[in-house]
Amino acid sequence: MPITADYTRIADEITAEVRAGKLKPGDKLPSITQLAAKHNVSPSTVKQVYVRLEVLRVIWRHQGKGAFVNDPELWMREP
Known part of the structure; x- marks a missing residue:
């Protein structure tokens, strides 16, 4: 069984x-x-989680x- 990186597992x-x-959207x-x-991981791992989710448009960040959480309509559509 392949090992999944922490940031991938948490993002999933x-x-x-x-x-x-x-x-829900806006949460x-x-x-x-x-x-x-x-999750007992380093902050840099969580930063990777948030970057991954932002690229996938699951979330948006405001400094x-x-x-x-982004509206699922923006990222759950079939290609």
């Missing part, structure tokens, strides 16, 4: 929560420090305010 978990409706995600503590 957050994406699954959005798909399941546990996280604020935990701070980098909070999410790092929750000084945090990371927020």
Whole structure:
């Protein structure tokens, strides 16, 4: 069984929560420090998570305010 990088695993978990409706558009995600503590990873790993999710358009970030869930219509469409 292949080992998945922490940042990929955490990003996939957050994406699954959005798909399941546990996280709604506009919901604020935990701070980098909070999410790092929750998953027992370094803050730099969480930064990778947020960059990955932002590139995939699952979230958007606002400097000084945090990371927020994007509208799934923007990224869940079939190509």
